[in-house]
Amino acid sequence: MSLKIDQDHSRFRAIVRGKIRQNLRRYVSQGELMGKQGKEVVSIPIPQIDIPRFRFQDKEMGGVGQGEGDPGDPLSQPGQEGEGEGKKAGEGEGDHVLEVDVTLDELADILGEELELPNIDTRGKATIVDKKDRYVGIRNVGPNSLRHFKRTYKTALKRQIALGSYDGRRPVIVPTRDDLRFRSWRTDQEPVANAVIIYMMDVSGSMGDEQKEIVRIESFWIDAWLRRQYEGIETRFIIHDAVAREVDRDTFFRTRESGGTMISSAYKICSQMIEDEYPASEWNIYPFHFSDGDNWSVDDTLLCVELLKEKIIPASNMFCYGQVESPYGSGQFIKDLREHFGGEESLITSEIRDRDAIIGSIRDFLGKGK
Amino acid sequence: MGMFALKTQLPAYLRDEQARIEEFAKQFGLDYFPTVFEVLSYDQMNEIAAYGGFPTRYPHWRFGMEYEQLSKSHEYGLSKIYEMVINNNPSIAYLLEGNSMVDQKLVMCHVLGHVDFFKNNFAFSVTDQGRDPKDGGSVRKWVDTMANHGAVVRRWSRRVGIERVEELIDHCLSLENLIDPQQPFAPVKEPIGPLASLADEDETPEEPSLLRVERDYMESFINPEEFVQAQKQQLAEEQEQAKRFPDAPVRDVLGFLVENAPLDAWERDVLSVVRREAYYFLPQMQTKIMNEGWASYWHSKLMTERVADGSEILDYADRNAGVMQVSGGRLNPYKLGVELMRYVEDRWNKGKFGKEWEDCDDYDSRRAWDRRTGLGREKIFQVRKLYTDVTFIDEFLTPDFVRDNKMYAFGYNPRNDRWEIETRQFQEVKQKLLFQLTNAGNPIIRVLDANHGNRGELLLEHDHQGIDLRLDWVREVLAAVHRIWKRPVEVHTIVGKRPTSLRFDGRDHSDKPR
Numbered sequence: 001m002s003l004k005i006d007q008d009h010s011r012f013r014a015i016v017r018g019k020i021r022q023n024l025r026r027y028v029s030q031g032e033l034m035g036k037q038g039k040e041v042v043s044i045p046i047p048q049i050d051i052p053r054f055r056f057q058d059k060e061m062g063g064v065g066q067g068e069g070d071p072g073d074p075l076s077q078p079g080q081e082g083e084g085e086g087k088k089a090g091e092g093e094g095d096h097v098l099e100v101d102v103t104l105d106e107l108a109d110i111l112g113e114e115l116e117l118p119n120i121d122t123r124g125k126a127t128i129v130d131k132k133d134r135y136v137g138i139r140n141v142g143p144n145s146l147r148h149f150k151r152t153y154k155t156a157l158k159r160q161i162a163l164g165s166y167d168g169r170r171p172v173i174v175p176t177r178d179d180l181r182f183r184s185w186r187t188d189q190e191p192v193a194n195a196v197i198i199y200m201m202d203v204s205g206s207m208g209d210e211q212k213e214i215v216r217i218e219s220f221w222i223d224a225w226l227r228r229q230y231e232g233i234e235t236r237f238i239i240h241d242a243v244a245r246e247v248d249r250d251t252f253f254r255t256r257e258s259g260g261t262m263i264s265s266a267y268k269i270c271s272q273m274i275e276d277e278y279p280a281s282e283w284n285i286y287p288f289h290f291s292d293g294d295n296w297s298v299d300d301t302l303l304c305v306e307l308l309k310e311k312i313i314p315a316s317n318m319f320c321y322g323q324v325e326s327p328y329g330s331g332q333f334i335k336d337l338r339e340h341f342g343g344e345e346s347l348i349t350s351e352i353r354d355r356d357a358i359i360g361s362i363r364d365f366l367g368k369g370k
Numbered sequence: 371m372g373m374f375a376l377k378t379q380l381p382a383y384l385r386d387e388q389a390r391i392e393e394f395a396k397q398f399g400l401d402y403f404p405t406v407f408e409v410l411s412y413d414q415m416n417e418i419a420a421y422g423g424f425p426t427r428y429p430h431w432r433f434g435m436e437y438e439q440l441s442k443s444h445e446y447g448l449s450k451i452y453e454m455v456i457n458n459n460p461s462i463a464y465l466l467e468g469n470s471m472v473d474q475k476l477v478m479c480h481v482l483g484h485v486d487f488f489k490n491n492f493a494f495s496v497t498d499q500g501r502d503p504k505d506g507g508s509v510r511k512w513v514d515t516m517a518n519h520g521a522v523v524r525r526w527s528r529r530v531g532i533e534r535v536e537e538l539i540d541h542c543l544s545l546e547n548l549i550d551p552q553q554p555f556a557p558v559k560e561p562i563g564p565l566a567s568l569a570d571e572d573e574t575p576e577e578p579s580l581l582r583v584e585r586d587y588m589e590s591f592i593n594p595e596e597f598v599q600a601q602k603q604q605l606a607e608e609q610e611q612a613k614r615f616p617d618a619p620v621r622d623v624l625g626f627l628v629e630n631a632p633l634d635a636w637e638r639d640v641l642s643v644v645r646r647e648a649y650y651f652l653p654q655m656q657t658k659i660m661n662e663g664w665a666s667y668w669h670s671k672l673m674t675e676r677v678a679d680g681s682e683i684l685d686y687a688d689r690n691a692g693v694m695q696v697s698g699g700r701l702n703p704y705k706l707g708v709e710l711m712r713y714v715e716d717r718w719n720k721g722k723f724g725k726e727w728e729d730c731d732d733y734d735s736r737r738a739w740d741r742r743t744g745l746g747r748e749k750i751f752q753v754r755k756l757y758t759d760v761t762f763i764d765e766f767l768t769p770d771f772v773r774d775n776k777m778y779a780f781g782y783n784p785r786n787d788r789w790e791i792e793t794r795q796f797q798e799v800k801q802k803l804l805f806q807l808t809n810a811g812n813p814i815i816r817v818l819d820a821n822h823g824n825r826g827e828l829l830l831e832h833d834h835q836g837i838d839l840r841l842d843w844v845r846e847v848l849a850a851v852h853r854i855w856k857r858p859v860e861v862h863t864i865v866g867k868r869p870t871s872l873r874f875d876g877r878d879h880s881d882k883p884r
Contacts, residue, residue: 004426005417005437011536012434049435051543052846054813056837062781062792064803066706067699075699075780075789100438 016100017110019046024114028362029355031217041101048098108228111221115362118369120229120284120317130190135183142182151181195230195284197223198273200266202291204241205258206328214324215290216253218358225366226286236273240266242296246273262296263289263333264303271311280315287312288365290322293331301333305340313346318370321349322361346370380407384465388478394676395482399751400668402485403510404460407478411467415451416440418464422651423456424516428523428643429532430539452693453477457488457497457654459510472678472685479672483665486754491660493653493758496554512650519643526636538637542644544850547812548623549648551656578602619816619831624648626817631854641854655810656758663707664754666693670708699780699791709775714753714766715746759807767803769796779803805835813839818862828855832863839863841872848874 020027023046065075102110111117138151156175160166166173201207201215227233237252238244244265247255270287278285295301313319323334334349341347350364351357380388388407395402410418420437421427443449452473455463463481465474488494489508500509527535578601580593620626624645628638654661670690678686694705717723721741730736753762771777772794779802781792793799814833822829828851832839844861851859851874858875862884869884 003413003417005420005433008420008429008431008434009437010434011429011431011532012438015431049432051432051540051546052843052850053544053547054815054832054847055840055843056811056813057840059782059784060837061806062779062789062802063806064701064777064799065699065780065791066696066701066775066777068776069699069778069791071778071791071793073791074786075791098435098439099442 015049016046016102017106019049020044020100020102020107021110021114024110025356025359028217028221028359031213031220031355041103042107043099044102046098046100104224105228108224111225111362112228115359115367117225117363117366120226120369132188132190133185134188136186137184138181139184140178140181142184146183148181148183152179155179155181194232194234194282195226195286196234196236196278197226198236198238198270198285198287199252200238200240200244200270200287200289201252202241202261202263202266202294203239203255203257204261204294205256206261206292206294206326207256207324208326211292211324211326212253212256214352214355214358215322217355218290218322218352218361219288221358221362222288222365225362230284238266238269238273240269244269260296261291261294262300263291264300264307267304267307267312271307271315274312274315278315285316286318286320287316288320288322290324291333292326292328293323293333294328295333295336301336305336308341308347313344316346318346318348318365318368320365321347322365323349323351325351325353380409380465384409384474387471387475391475391478391482391672391677394672395479395486395668398668398671399747400482400486401489402461402482403458403489403508405455405463405481405485406460407463407465407481409465409467412444412450413441415454415464415466416444419451419454423454423462423464424513426513426517426520428516428520428539429527430536432543453480455481455484456512457494457510457650458512459489459508461485461488462513470685472682473689475677475682476669476673476686476689479669479677480665482672483668484661486668487657487661487664490755491653491657491758492756493656496653497650515650516647519647522639523643526639530636535636535640538640538853539644541850541853542624542641544847545624545627545854546644546648547810548621548815549625549645549652550621551652551809553622553625554649578605615820616817619818621814621816623815623817623830626820627851627854630820632856633854637854652810653758656760659703659707659710659759659807660754660757660762661707662704663709663711664750666704666708667711667750699778701777706775710762710766710771711750711753713771715750717746718749719744719746721745760804763800763803763807767800772796772799805837813837815861822860825857827858827860830859830861832861834864838865841865844872845874845879848872848879852876 027044112119138148152175153173156173156179157166159176159179160173199219201212203212223235235249237247237249239247239252239255239257240261240263241257241259242262242265243259244262246269266289274280274285274287295304308319321334321337323331325331331351334351337347337349345368348365348368350361352361384407388405392405416437418425419440420433427433440449440451444451451466452469453463453465455461461481461484463477463485465477469477495508497510497512498508499511499515501507502509523535523539578598580598580601583589583592616626624641627633628641628645631641633641673686673690674683694702694708696702696705719742720739721727721743722736722739727736727739730739753766757765773796776794777799778791778794779799780789782788783790814835816831816833817828818831819829821827830851844863848859848861858873860871860873862869862871864870865881871882871884873880873882
């Protein structure tokens with residue numbers, strides 16, 4: 001049943017959306033949303049929307065209560081007034097927090113609006129087609145397994161009433177062949193765009209907790225946005241220090257190794273993965289690599305450049321490299337990349353100094369609409 | 371109402387129960403409007419609760435917010451709305467589908483108490499919309515009125531756009547509490563004649579009254595310069611006074627704005643709707659403690675003495691205890707109200723009133739005092755008719771009651787950054803409670819001058835009673851007033867013991883000492 005409140009409710013949701021948009025930068029840089037992430041929805045704390053009135057200052061006002069305790073004893077819950085002194089509940093308290101559930105899709109839309117992200121021009125859309133059967137109507141012939149009992153019954157009933165053979169005292173309905181009704185279906189062709197995000201991260205000793213947290217926050221938003229853009233999306237995770245391996249999401253953000261750094265090790269696995277599982281003609285491929293910019297040797301860097309040039313970039317929609325500033329890293333790698341791929345549009349680099357820079361970096365990565 | 375009347379008809383077993391309960395209630399002397407109970411599912415209940423009990427209100431996002439909060443706390447199992455009843459003739463009350471029989475009975479008893487209160491308490495007489503020509507009963511068709519308000523606002527929304535209307539409602543709601551509780555009882559105003567100040571606008575300016583001088587050379591001696599200046603100033607002040615509009619401060623700020631602000635038709639309609647509804651809800655704010663106390667008194671009496679059978683009494687007691695619960699040291703209006711009501715009944719039953727009682731200060735004889743006057747019931751019926759929370763507390767809250775009910779006053783202690791119990795002294799507890807109840811807990815604001823500084827600016831004053839206003843909100847409210855008055859607005863108040871004038875000129879806020 002649709003309720004009258006629906007309209008007011010959706011107006012309220014629109015206001016909430018506006019509030020989230022206003023505070024988006026803070027939510028992003030503080031990463032406070034991810035802890036509240038459910039499967040489909042995120043609970044977002046927004047300041048309660050109060051209607052301002054001429055009111056007394058709570059702290060000067062005080063109140064009257066009931067119960068045990070001596071003068072000077074603290075009240076059990078600070079900051080609230082006595083109930084019911086002619087006030088509506090919740091009135092007069094400004095710092096209540098409202099928890100609002102927002103779907104990840106909505107959140108992605110808000111991000112998109114705020115950062116003015118273009119929708120992605122997908123590749124491979126035309127090539128993969130999925131067939132789907134849908135029941136859309138009724139017809140007079142069909143297999144018994146698809147017989148529509150209710151419609152059949154109705155037709156039979158109508159016929160019997162029309163013929164006068166219906167007896168209200170003994171309401172037996174016998175359908176004839178002509179009364180039978182069957183569900184009918186249509187096969188729809190649905191183009192699917194498949195996409196995969198391959199996250200790579202440097203977990204060598206120089207990447208600290210704060211750096212990883214930044215990567216975690218940034219990948220949350222990238223995920224949200226790309227999920228909004230593609231129907232089915234896969235995510236893969238590769239960590240590396242001097243050697244690389246594929247891990248699950250949890251391990252990805254938790255692992256901390258102490259070894260040196262060979263970026264090429266990750267790129268090798270990544271290119272292998274693409275070659276084996278994600279043919280470029282059918283998949284939209286998004287490799288993201290986060291590191292503090294330290295690499296073992298110049299030779300290894302050259303190897304990376306070659307892998308990127310030969311294998312990864314040609315196969316991917318875009319390759320994104322995010323360099324997180326750390327006190328230990330030299331930050332050389334981003335310079336090398338920029339030197340080798342100056343004019344390359346499919347390689348995007350972004351430096352992330354601190355949490356406040358996350359939002360700008362998201363815009364760098366996703367602003368191209370690829 | 372059509373939609374609900376169709377789907378929510380009371381099932382027969384509840385209808386029988388209602389008839390039975392009403393019979394008992396009548397025996398006890400309750401006198402209520404006809405009451406229609408409807409059974410709602412929980413989402414219908416949440417919707418109607420969000421609308422303050424009415425099936426139809428004007429559209430506004432805050433009802434949606436209310437709904438979101440109610441549904442959420444329902445889903446999480448934090449709260450459940452038990453009873454809701456609206457002051458209307460006939461009164462409409464709602465029962466939650468799927469509640470146990472004991473709950474339904476309890477709610478019905480409680481509701482009848484409320485409806486008796488609506489019908490008889492004098493404060494609610496302001497919600498009368500006329501007299502029924504046939505039986506002389508009150509006409510209170512607020513369900514229709516609210517629906518009409520909804521229709522008016524919707525119509526304007528279609529004409530000028532929902533965004534503009536909603537934005538205006540936001541601003542009007544900021545002024546919702548600026549009404550005058552006494553206004554409905556004021557004598558009818560005399561028709562306004564032409565304003566005196568307008569009549570003599572073109573006449574020659576008045577001369578300051580100086581002393582008569584026979585000889586020119588005596589002039590500066592008899593009328594020295596300082597005296598002339600003083601007279602001139604006095605004259606100017608008098609003229610200023612005469613020009614002032616309104617001639618006396620007006621507490622019904624909303625009403626003043628409806629009449630005098632430069633509003634378009636749609637704006638005036640919206641503002642009037644908000645004002646009328648504010649007056650409708652006012653008596654409920656003024657009698658929260660009494661109203662809940664009275665209803666609780668009667669649900670308890672009816673349930674324990676008549677309605678509940680042996681198998682139900684335990685469930686009832688459990689539910690009742692939940693309602694009466696005092697949690698975290700906060701006042702519970704149900705609890706306070708019912709206790710005070712019973713206390714009054716007991717005093718009048720035992721003759722604990724009058725000069726002899728007042729003069730007696732012997733603890734033991736006061737305790738054992740019983741003159742078997744038996745006037746308790748009669749007294750509380752009188753109380754429910756003639757009192758509001760302020761007068762109820764003022765007259766019947768006694769040191770004995772405050773002590774027995776462990777009441778205290780609390781306040782914020784900035785040194786420890788926490789809320790603390792301040793005192794259990796009777797006078798202070800009572801004073802604090804009365805302060806919170808006065809004007810339904812709202813500051814008293816008046817329109818002082820609608821032509822402030824002779825520039826058509828609006829000057830408001832806050833009648834400061836020792837507690838400052840919340841300043842960030844004052845600024846927003848000033849902006850709201852400006853939206854309606856469309857000229858700079860100013861409020862005189864006291865901030866941290868210094869008289870201050872806060873001003874909004876449409877762009878900037880400014881504060882200055884006064």
